[in-house]
Amino acid sequence: MARTAAPPPWHLGSVIVHHDVKGEIRMSRFARRSALSVALPLALLAAAAEAAPAFQMPFPCNQTWSGQTRTNHNPQRSIDFNRSNDLGDPVVASAAGTVSVVRNLGNTSYGKYVVINHGSGWTSYYAHLNSFAVSVGQRVSRGQRIGTVGSTGGSSGPHLHYEQRYNGSATSIKFNGSTVYYYGTRNYTSRNGCGGGGASGTVRTNGANLNVRSGPSTSYSVVGSLANGASVTIQCQTTGQSVSGYYGTSNIWNRIGSGRFIPDAYTYTGSDGFVAPRC
Numbered sequence: 001m002a003r004t005a006a007p008p009p010w011h012l013g014s015v016i017v018h019h020d021v022k023g024e025i026r027m028s029r030f031a032r033r034s035a036l037s038v039a040l041p042l043a044l045l046a047a048a049a050e051a052a053p054a055f056q057m058p059f060p061c062n063q064t065w066s067g068q069t070r071t072n073h074n075p076q077r078s079i080d081f082n083r084s085n086d087l088g089d090p091v092v093a094s095a096a097g098t099v100s101v102v103r104n105l106g107n108t109s110y111g112k113y114v115v116i117n118h119g120s121g122w123t124s125y126y127a128h129l130n131s132f133a134v135s136v137g138q139r140v141s142r143g144q145r146i147g148t149v150g151s152t153g154g155s156s157g158p159h160l161h162y163e164q165r166y167n168g169s170a171t172s173i174k175f176n177g178s179t180v181y182y183y184g185t186r187n188y189t190s191r192n193g194c195g196g197g198g199a200s201g202t203v204r205t206n207g208a209n210l211n212v213r214s215g216p217s218t219s220y221s222v223v224g225s226l227a228n229g230a231s232v233t234i235q236c237q238t239t240g241q242s243v244s245g246y247y248g249t250s251n252i253w254n255r256i257g258s259g260r261f262i263p264d265a266y267t268y269t270g271s272d273g274f275v276a277p278r279c
Helices: 035-049
Strands: 065-071 079-082 090-092 097-104 113-118 121-126 129-132 147-150 162-164 184-189 200-205 210-214 222-226 231-234 236-245 249-259 261-262
Touching: 079 231, 097 121, 097 210, 113 147, 222 261
Parallel strands: none
Antiparallel strands: 065 079, 065 184, 079 162, 090 147, 097 113, 113 121, 121 162, 129 147, 200 231, 210 222, 210 261, 231 249, 236 249, 249 261
């Protein structure tokens, strides 16, 4: 996951910041500058390269769609998806985030479209929809239904117009870490929601090991530890104690096994929200 930088600990007023990394000191409002407070901004700068969400195709697992890119497309880096009899087929969120736009432009432009804000400047667009399944301000998880394929707006037939944008500008689209083909038509098979609905993550600390807890709080017992850079499979996610870590402050905890939890603030998932089913 990639989040906006959390304020340095000495700016957090009366809030006690719990850094759940072995060897780190828990800090209160009376704490002063330390080696950690210097290292954290540097770590957040290094994390900027990981800002892009872990996008998947905007369709349910194992569906195959024809994706077309072309030089005269507007914007040029967008993609149009279609398949036989696709009118009314479900469209799902390609990454977790917050719905920022649900709008109907009538018979022009995008027609009915949805925009999801994934944080750190990243958004995704879903246009020419037939119907909506979300509302503005709603939190959505990757793979959650947001609408159905349609032919609204400036469309000559049912299809989904899809974009990934960074700071408002369309970027080359990536699914499952791979860039789509530019320019032309290719078939793509969705991996969105496959593998039992879980998600992948990577532990990110300032170098120390991360404590694994028996529950979603630092008050639970330590049942193990993970090295910086360790890969984990997130079975489900829940809310618990708010923790400040490598990716800012979050109350999301990731269950990586039976009775094994790690804070999302120390886990890279490609999103600042939920990416796996709720526990």
